[in-house]
Amino acid sequence: MPQYFSEDASVDAVNARMGEDVSPRLRQVMTSLITHLHGFIKDVQLTQEEWAFAVDFLTRTGQICSEQRQEFILLSDTLGVSMLVDAIGNRRPSGATENTVLGPFHVADAPRREMGVSISADGKGETCLFEGRVLDAAGNLIEGACLDVWSDNADGFYDVQQPDAQPRWNNRGRFTTGADGAYRFIGIKPVSYPIPYDGPVGKMLAALGRHPYRPAHMHFIVTAPGFQTVVTHTFVGDDPYITSDAVFGVKDTLVAPFERVNDGATAWRSPFDFVLVPS
Structure with a gap:
């Protein structure tokens, strides 16, 4: 007997239209999507x-997208969806370094640099020594680990946002650990900055009484043969936005020490160890 559409039977009517040869995973995902979507509409009695x-909001979100800007990912970020998908896909045992969102400003193939050098090329900001070790869960040092690092500059912009104002590869670099498993480089103490808020997502945040700011952070991608890749940040703990990150990227274990240095070559020091798990 055909399943006709009605308010009460809406979920069954839509899901019954799927063909018999649909892949099991697609069937599972779409069945759940329809069930929750119709449930939401009924729950709030959408007018x-x-x-x-909502249709106009999604249309405007798509219209502002370009090669330089992905408003739908920004929407996913600000609704916590990006972080939830990342958390589900990167579950690790207690003590291992946690993942967080990649962000839109990573650039592949940053220059490989000698351990200890500075990645800051524009001369702005308070200098900071970043150092620590790369370890496995048993505390063994990992040789040959690559740390791909990047941050904004003192004005809150990444180099790719200001190609005419910042030197290329400003505040970026890749470092490889030796037998001691240690890393060490000089950057700047990062500063907080807003995500783009001149589009539909920004209007949504304003309507919800939310700000568009991300707390200050240094980005890391840590890779080593035989271990899971870690995509993460270390955060400045006293940042005013540390508990209200617009994209929900902060985790307690990723808040790093930033210590004032009175007699060193830098103004700050930030020690942080990375603990990897086997792939």
């Missing part, structure tokens, strides 16, 4: 006007 507003 025609609200539905039209």
Whole structure:
């Protein structure tokens, strides 16, 4: 007997239209999506006007997207979806370094640099020594680990956002650990900055009484043969936005020490060890 559409039977009516040869995973995902989507609409009793507003919001979100800007990912980030997908895909045992979002400003193939050198090329900001070790869960030092690092500059912009104002590869570099498993480089103490808020996502945040700021952080991608890749940040703990990151990227274990240095070559020091798990 055909399953006709009705308010009560809406989920069954839509899901019954799937063909018999649909892949099991696609069937599982779409069945759940329809079930939750229809459940949401019934729960809030969505009006025609609200539905039209949502369609217009999604249309405007797509229209602002370009090769330089992905507003849909920004929407995913600000709704916590990106972090949830990342958390599910990167579950690790207690004590291992946790993942967080990659962010839109990573650039592949940053220059390989000698351990201990500075990655800052524009002369702005308070200098900071970043150092620590790369270890396995048993505390063994990992030789040959690569740390791909990058941050904003003192004005809160990444080099790719200001190609005419910042030197290429400013505040970026790759470092490889030796037998001691240690890394060491000089950057700047990062500063907080806003995500793009001149589009639909920014208007959504304003309507929800939310700010668009990310707390100050240094990006790391840590790779080593035989171990899971870690994509993460270390955060400045006294940043005013540390508990209200616009994209929900902060985890307690990723808040790093930033210590004032009174007699060193830098103004700050930030020690942090990375603990990897086997792939």
